[in-house]
Amino acid sequence: MRFYPYDFQYKVKEGKVYVYLYSKDEEGKKICVVQEHPPFFYAAVKGIKAEELAKQLSGLSVEDKQSSQPAKVLRWEEAEKELIGKNEAFWKIYVNYPKAVPLIAKELQERGLVTYEKDILFIHRYLRDIGIVPMTLCEAEGELITSSRFNIKIPVFMAQEIKQVSDKTTNWDILALDIETYAKNKEINPQINPILMIAFYGIKEGKKFKKVLTWKEFKNGVDYLEVVKDEKELLERTKEVIAEFSPDILTGYFSDGFDLPYIKTRAEKLGVRLTLGLDNSELETRNKVSFRDGEAKITGIMHLDVLKFIKNIFWGNLKTDTYTLDAVAGELLGYKKHDVDLNKLAEYWDNGDDELETFVEYNLQDSRLTYQLFVKLMPSIYEFTTLVGLPAYDVIRMRFSRLVESYILRRAMEFNVIAPNKPGGTEMEQRMQESVQGAFVFEPEPGLYQDVVIFDFRSLYPTIITAHNLGPEALQCKCCQGKTNVPGKEEYWFCEKKKFLPGVLEDLIIRRTDLKKEIKNLKGAGKDTKFEEARSYTLKILANSFYGYLGFFGARWYCLECAASTTAYARDYIKKTIAKAEERGFKVIYADTDSCFLLLGDKKLEEALHFMDEVNIKLPGQMELEYEGYFKRGIFVALKGSEKGAKKKYALIDKEGKMKITGFEVVRRNWSSLAKEVQEKVLRLVLEGQEDKVLDYVRKIVKELQAGKVEMKKLVIRTQITRELSQYKSIGPHVLVARRMVERGDVVVPGLVVEYVITKGKGLVRERAKLVEEAKEYDANYYINNQILPAVSSIMAVLGYSEEELASDEKQTGLGSFFG
DNA sequence: TACGGGCGGGG
DNA sequence: GTGTACGCCCGTA
Numbered sequence: 091m092r093f094y095p096y097d098f099q100y101k102v103k104e105g106k107v108y109v110y111l112y113s114k115d116e117e118g119k120k121i122c123v124v125q126e127h128p129p130f131f132y133a134a135v136k137g138i139k140a141e142e143l144a145k146q147l148s149g150l151s152v153e154d155k156q157s158s159q160p161a162k163v164l165r166w167e168e169a170e171k172e173l174i175g176k177n178e179a180f181w182k183i184y185v186n187y188p189k190a191v192p193l194i195a196k197e198l199q200e201r202g203l204v205t206y207e208k209d210i211l212f213i214h215r216y217l218r219d220i221g222i223v224p225m226t227l228c229e230a231e232g233e234l235i236t237s238s239r240f241n242i243k244i245p246v247f248m249a250q251e252i253k254q255v256s257d258k259t260t261n262w263d264i265l266a267l268d269i270e271t272y273a274k275n276k277e278i279n280p281q282i283n284p285i286l287m288i289a290f291y292g293i294k295e296g297k298k299f300k301k302v303l304t305w306k307e308f309k310n311g312v313d314y315l316e317v318v319k320d321e322k323e324l325l326e327r328t329k330e331v332i333a334e335f336s337p338d339i340l341t342g343y344f345s346d347g348f349d350l351p352y353i354k355t356r357a358e359k360l361g362v363r364l365t366l367g368l369d370n371s372e373l374e375t376r377n378k379v380s381f382r383d384g385e386a387k388i389t390g391i392m393h394l395d396v397l398k399f400i401k402n403i404f405w406g407n408l409k410t411d412t413y414t415l416d417a418v419a420g421e422l423l424g425y426k427k428h429d430v431d432l433n434k435l436a437e438y439w440d441n442g443d444d445e446l447e448t449f450v451e452y453n454l455q456d457s458r459l460t461y462q463l464f465v466k467l468m469p470s471i472y473e474f475t476t477l478v479g480l481p482a483y484d485v486i487r488m489r490f491s492r493l494v495e496s497y498i499l500r501r502a503m504e505f506n507v508i509a510p511n512k513p514g515g516t517e518m519e520q521r522m523q524e525s526v527q528g529a530f531v532f533e534p535e536p537g538l539y540q541d542v543v544i545f546d547f548r549s550l551y552p553t554i555i556t557a558h559n560l561g562p563e564a565l566q567c568k569c570c571q572g573k574t575n576v577p578g579k580e581e582y583w584f585c586e587k588k589k590f591l592p593g594v595l596e597d598l599i600i601r602r603t604d605l606k607k608e609i610k611n612l613k614g615a616g617k618d619t620k621f622e623e624a625r626s627y628t629l630k631i632l633a634n635s636f637y638g639y640l641g642f643f644g645a646r647w648y649c650l651e652c653a654a655s656t657t658a659y660a661r662d663y664i665k666k667t668i669a670k671a672e673e674r675g676f677k678v679i680y681a682d683t684d685s686c687f688l689l690l691g692d693k694k695l696e697e698a699l700h701f702m703d704e705v706n707i708k709l710p711g712q713m714e715l716e717y718e719g720y721f722k723r724g725i726f727v728a729l730k731g732s733e734k735g736a737k738k739k740y741a742l743i744d745k746e747g748k749m750k751i752t753g754f755e756v757v758r759r760n761w762s763s764l765a766k767e768v769q770e771k772v773l774r775l776v777l778e779g780q781e782d783k784v785l786d787y788v789r790k791i792v793k794e795l796q797a798g799k800v801e802m803k804k805l806v807i808r809t810q811i812t813r814e815l816s817q818y819k820s821i822g823p824h825v826l827v828a829r830r831m832v833e834r835g836d837v838v839v840p841g842l843v844v845e846y847v848i849t850k851g852k853g854l855v856r857e858r859a860k861l862v863e864e865a866k867e868y869d870a871n872y873y874i875n876n877q878i879l880p881a882v883s884s885i886m887a888v889l890g891y892s893e894e895e896l897a898s899d900e901k902q903t904g905l906g907s908f909f910g
Numbered sequence: 911t912a913c914g915g916g917c918g919g920g921g
Numbered sequence: 922g923t924g925t926a927c928g929c930c931c932g933t934a
Contacts, residue, residue, distance in 0.1 A: 100922095129923070191923040212923055273921040283921085348920040383927080397919060413919070432921055489927085518926085644926070 091230045091247055092116050093123055094260045095222065096338060097390055098213045098481055099369075100127075102187045105159075109216050111252075112244075112368055112390040113228075114260055114338065120244040120390070122368065123230050125252055127216050129188045131195050131208040132169065132180040132508060138203070146201065147183065152193045161190030171508040173206075175563025175589055180206070180508065188212040206508050210499070214480055218503050220252055223479045225262075225472065227255040243368045244390070257476065264468075265292035265299070265337035266461035269349045270453050274436040280355035284321045286439055287450060288328055288353075289457035294335060300458070302450050303327050306439060310447040314454065322360040325353065332366055332391075339392045339482075341464040343415045343456070346395040346487075350386035351375045366391065385487065392483050396463050399471055399486040403493070406631065419459040422466055427459065428452040469624035477628055490635040491642045497632060498647060501594045510646045521643035526654040530661040532668065532681035534726040534735035536888055538776065539679055541690035542742060543698045544718040547663065549630065550684035551637040552599055554659045555652070557711030559584045560640075561591035562649035576655040577662040584655070591647055595636050599712050602629040660684065667705055667715065674701045680726065682738065685718065695720060719744060723777045727884035736884070743777035764791075764804040765877040772882050781889050788882060795870040795878075805868050806845045823848070823859030831861070848872040 095111035102108075111123040135143060144166075151160040164184045171180050185194050195208035207215075222228050230249035240246045267290055272283040287304045300314045305324050307317055318324050332340065342349045354375045357364045364373040368390025375386045386393055400413055410417040416427045430452045438445045475482040478493055479500045488496070499509055513521060547553070554560065558576075567585035576582040588596075609622045639645050641653035664686065668678045671688050676698065680687035690698060698717075705715045721742040729736045739753030754769060768791055775784050794800050809824035824844040832838050847865040849858045858869060 131923075185923095188923050193923090195923085207923090209923060215923075269921085271921050276921070278921055286921095344919040347918095352920085401919085415919085435921075492924095512924095515925095 091121075091123070091232065091249075092255065093121060093228055093230065093247075094225055095123065095228060096225050096262075096481070097392055097483065098217070098224075099389055100188060100212055100216070105186065107187055107212075109213065110242075110369070111228075114262075116260075118261065120336070120338075120368070121247055122240070122242050122244050122390070123232075123247045123249050123252065124235075124240070125220075125230070125232075125249045127219065128164075128184050129186075129191050129212055129215075130182050130184045131191050132171070132182055132206040133195075133198055134173075134204045134206065135168075135179050135181050143181065143203075146198075147181075150194065150197070152190075152197050154189065154193055157187070157189065159186070161193040162186045163194055171506055172590070173508050174510060175561075175567075175585075206511060209512065210509070214484075214496070214499075217479060217481075218500050221503070222252060222254045223257070223476050224481050225259050225475055227258040227260075229253055229255045241370055243370065259472065259476075262338045262468075263292070263294050263336065264339045264341060264461065264464060265290060265294075265332065265335050266341045266457045266464060267332075267345065267349060268342060268453060268457040268460060269352060270435065270449060271352060272436050272439060273432070276433070280352045281359075285324060285352065285356050286435070287453045288324065289450075289453040290331055290335070291454065291457040291461045292335060292337060293461075294337075299335060300454060301331060302454050303331070304446075304450065306442055306446065308442050308446045309444045310450065312447060312450050315450050321356065322362060325357050325360060325362040325364070328353065329362070329364055329366060337391060339394055339464070340388065341394050341396055341460055343460045343463070344395065344397045345393070346386050346398055347384045350393070351384055354386070387483070392481070394464070394471065394482060394486055396460055396467065399467060402487065402489050403474065403631075404467065404470060407627075415456060415459060415463075419463060423459065423462055425459075428455045469621045470628065473621065473625045473628040477625075477632065490631075491639055491645060494632060494635045494639040495646060498591070498594060501597075502590070505590050505593075507590050512644065512646055513648065518643050521648065521650075524650055526641060526650060526657055527661075528657055529683035530664050530681070531683070531737045532678065533737065534680040534740070536726050536728040536733075536735045538781070538888060539689060539724045539726070540722065542679070542687055542721040542724045543690055543695065544685055544687050544721070545667070545698075545702055545715050546685035546718045547660075548714045548716050549599065549633060549712075550660055550663070551656050552595055552633040553711060553713040554656050554663070555636060555640075556592045556596040556599060557709075557713050558655070558659060559586065559589055559592045560649075560652040560655050560659075561589045561593075562640075562647055562652060563589040563591065565649065565651050576658050579655055579658040582651050582655050582658075591636075595633060596712070598629050598633040602626055602633070603712070605629065663709075663713075670705055671701060674704075676701065679724075680740065687724070721750070723779065725773070725776055725885065725888055727888055730884065741773045741777060743774075747778070749774060749777060761881070762805050762807050762873065762877050764800060764873065765881040767804070768878055769881040769885070772885050776885060776889070784886065784889060785891075788878070788886075791878065792874055795868075795873055798867060798870070800868070800873075802847055802862055802865060802868065805847050805873060806862060807847070808845050823856040826856045827859050827861060830864075848876075 093113035093115050095113040097112040099110050100107060101110065106126055107129060108124050109127050113121050113123055115121050147163050147166055150163040154161050162185060164186055166181045166183045169180045169182045170177055185191055191208050195205040199205055230247060231251045232247055232249035235246040235248050267288065269285050270287040271278065271285050277283060287302055289302045290300065292299045302315050303318060303324050304315065305318050305320050318327055350373060354364065354373055365371065366373050366388045371389045373386065373388050375384060397413060400418060408418065408421055410421050420426045428451060430448055435449055471482055471486060474493065475485045478485055478496045480496055502509055564585035566583060570583060570585050573586065574583060605622060605626050609619045609626065612619045612622060637653060637656050640649045642648065660683065664681055664684065667686050668681055671678050671686065675693065676688040677691060678686060678688045688698065702715050702717060721744050724740060724742040726735050726740045728734060741754060742750045751773065771787060772784055775781060775787060809822065823846060827844050827846045828838045845862060846859045847862055848855060848869045849860045849865045850867045850869045851858050855872065
C-alpha cells in the first residue's frame with residue numbers, strides 16, 4: 091500500500107499505542123494508516139550497577155491522575171550513544187503510553203538518574219524513529235481493516251511496517267475560508283456578535299469552488315451566494331461544505347486566532363457540534379499564552395494559517411512590516427482587498443440593505459486572496475516540512491530556533507547522537523544574561539564617493555562554523571590543544587576532526603550549492619524551478635539560523651563559546667579583507683559584518699576582481715568572497731551633531747540608475763509624504779551628479795510651502811492611538827486631535843490611526859494639529875523646520891551646507907529664511 | 911539609556 | 922499534549 095501521510099495523531103487502545111497517519115493514496119483518496127509504536131526515553135547509566143538499576147526499573151509504576159492506569163516501565167535495553175561528542179552508556183526505557191514518559195522520567199530523575207529525550211513529542215519521535223517524511227511517498231505492509239473497530243470516516247489500513255519510498259509528493263486539495271462578523275463600533279466579540287457570512291474558495295480536481303453563506307435575504311446578483319435560515323444553519327452548512335469538499339489543507343488568514351475560534355465559540359453557543367475531524371472529533375481550538383498564540387486543529391485536515399507561516403518564517407522575504415492581509419497580498423500577489431467601509435456592515439445587516447452584496451464580494455475576495463497567498467507560499471511550506479521532517483501543521487507554527495532544533499534532532503538519529511536536555515529554569519535565566527560580541531562595522535567618513543565596488547562573504551556565519559568546526563562537541567578538545575586558537579578569543583580552540591553539529595550544517599550548505607547548479611541547468615532547459623528555488627531559500631535560512639541557535643537560551647545544543655567564536659572569526663576575516671584591499675592599493679570606505687566597500691580609484695574593475703580571487707584562494711572550507719556589485723556613486727552621512735560617519739546609513743546608485751538606500755528614515759510612518767519625497771529626490775540628485783541642483787530644488791519646495799501651494803495630503807502625519815484617551819500622560823498632537831474626534835461623534839478606539847496636519851496659529855504644536863478637513867492653512871515653518879530640514883540636513887551637510895547655516899539664521903524661520 | 915507595557919492579526 | 926517560554930516598539934523615568 092503506497093500513500094502520502096500528512097496529518098498524525100496517536101491513540102492508546104487496549105494498552106497499546108497506535109499512530110494514525112491520515113494520508114492520501116496514489117488515487118488521491120484519503121486513507122488512515124495505523125501502526126503500533128512504543129514510547130521510550132533514555133537514562134544515562136555510566137557508573138551505575140546494572141543489577142541495581144534493573145531492580146529499580148522492574149515493575150516500576152507511577153500513579154497518573156489523568157489516566158485510568160498507572161505509568162509503567164515495560165522493558166529496557168542497553169544503548170551506546172554519543173552525547174556532546176562522547177560515547178556513553180545509556181539504557182533505553184520503554185513505557186506503556188506516551189504520557190508515561192515524563193512521569194517515569196521524573197521519578198527516575200528524583201532517584202538520582204539523569205534522563206534524556208523525555209520531552210520530545212511522541213508523533214515527532216515516531217516520524218524520526220521510522221524515518222518517514224510527511225507529504226512524501228511511503229509504503230506500508232499490512233491489511234485493510236473492515237470492522238468498525240475504529241471510529242474513522244475513511245478506510246483504515248493496519249500496518250506492520252512502514253518505510254519511506256521517495257521524496258515524490260502528490261496534489262493537495264486546498265480550501266480557504268474567511269468569516270465576516272457583526273461588529274458595531276468595532277466590537278469583535280464572539281460571545282455577543284454573530285457570524286454574518288462565511289466565504290470559501292478552493293480548487294478541486296481542476297475546478298474552481300467558490301461559495302458564500304449568509305443568513306439574511308437581500309436583493310443580489312451573486313451566483314455563489316447561499317442564503318440559509320439563521321446562524322445555526324450557517325454553521326451546520328459550513329460543516330457540510332467542508333466535509334463535501336474534503337480538503338487536505340484548510341487555510342485562512344489569522345484563522346488560528348480569529349476565524350476558527352470565532353466559529354467554535356458561536357457553534358458552542360448555538361449547540362452545533364463541529365465534528366469536522368476524520369475521526370469524528372470536533373474542531374479543537376486552544377489559547378496558549380494569549381489570543382495571539384491560539385491554534386485550531388482538525389484531525390485529518392491540515393489547518394494551515396497563512397499568517398502564522400508568514401510571521402514565523404517568511405517575514406524575511408517581505409518588505410512590509412505590517413502583516414495585514416491587505417499589505418501582504420498587495421506585496422506578494424499584486425492585488426488587494428476590496429475597499430469597503432466595514433463600519434457599515436452591521437448597519438446594513440440590521441436594515442437588510444441591498445448594499446450587503448458588496449460585503450459578500452468583499453468576503454469572497456478575502457478568501458480568494460488567502461487561497462492565492464497559500465498557493466504562492468505552498469512551495470516554501472512544503473520544503474520546510476520535508477526538510478525538517480515534521481507535520482506541516484507543526485512546522486508553520488514554529489520559530490527558527492525550533493525549526494533548527496527539529497532538523498538537528500532528525501539528523502541526530504542517523505549519527506546515533508542523543509539530544510542534550512533543554513535547560514531548566516535557573517540555567518535558562520543565566521543564559522539569558524549572557525551575550526556575545528557582535529560584528530565589526532567600519533566607521534565611514536562622511537562624503538560623496540565614486541566608483542564604489544562591494545564584495546561580501548556568502549553565508550559568512552554558516553561557512554565559518556563549518557570551516558572551523560565550531561560545535562559544542564569540538565570545543566577545547568584535548569587532542570588539538572595549542573594548535574589553532576580563535577582569533578581574539580585565544581581561550582577557545584576547536585577540534586580539527588569534523589563533529590556532528592558543524593557536519594549537519596555543512597550538509598545544508600553543500601546541498602544548497604549543488605541545488606543552485608541544478609536550478610541553473612533547469613532554467614537553461616526552460617523548466618519551472620519554483621520548488622527548487624523554495625528549497626534553496628529554505629536551506630539558506632535554516633543554515634543562517636544555526637548561529638542564532640547556538641546562542642539561543644532555550645537551545646539543547648546551546649554553545650555560547652561557539653557563537654562568540656563565530657563572530658570573532660567573522661571580525662577577523664573582514665578586517666583581514668580590508669587590510670588586503672588596502673595593501674593592493676584600494677581605499678576602503680565602509681564595511682559591515684560580511685561586506686566590504688572599496689573605491690576603484692584609478693584601477694579597473696578587473697583588478698578588484700583579481701583582489702577578490704586572491705582572497706578566495708586562502709579561504710577555508712565553503713567560505714567565499716563574492717562580487718556584489720559596482721555603483722557609480724555613493725553617499726555616506728555624518729551622525730547628527732557630530733563629525734563621525736553614521737554606520738548602516740548610506741545610499742548608492744548603480745549604472746542603471748537604481749538606488750540602494752539603507753538606513754535613511756524615508757520609510758518612517760510618522761513622517762509626511764512630502765518629507766519622504768524630498769529626501770528621496772535629494773538623494774537621487776546627489777547620486778546622479780546633479781548636486782548643484784539640490785539647493786534650488788529644496789528652495790523650490792520651501793517656497794511652495796511658504797506660498798501655501800503644497801497639497802494638504804502630502805503634509806498628513808499619521809500616528810496611532812495606542813490606549814484609552816484618558817490614559818495618556820503626555821498629550822501629543824494626535825491625542826488632542828482624537829479628543830476632538832470623540833467630541834464630534836467619531837468612534838475612537840486604541841488602534842485608530844489619526845491623520846492630522848499642523849496648521850498656522852498661536853500656541854503649542856499640538857494645539858495646532860488639525861484633521862485634514864478642519865485644516866485651513868498649514869504651518870509652513872513647522873514643515874520646513876520639523877520635516878524638510880531633518881530629512882535633508884545630513885545629506886546637505888555632505889555637500890557643504892553646515893547645520894548652522896541651515897538652521898541658525900533666524901530661530902523662528904530657520905531654513906525658511908536661509909533658503910528664502 | 912534602562913525598563914515596563916502593550917501590540918500584533920481579525921470585523 | 923512525552924511541548925512552559927513572544928519579541929519589538931514606544932513611552933516614561
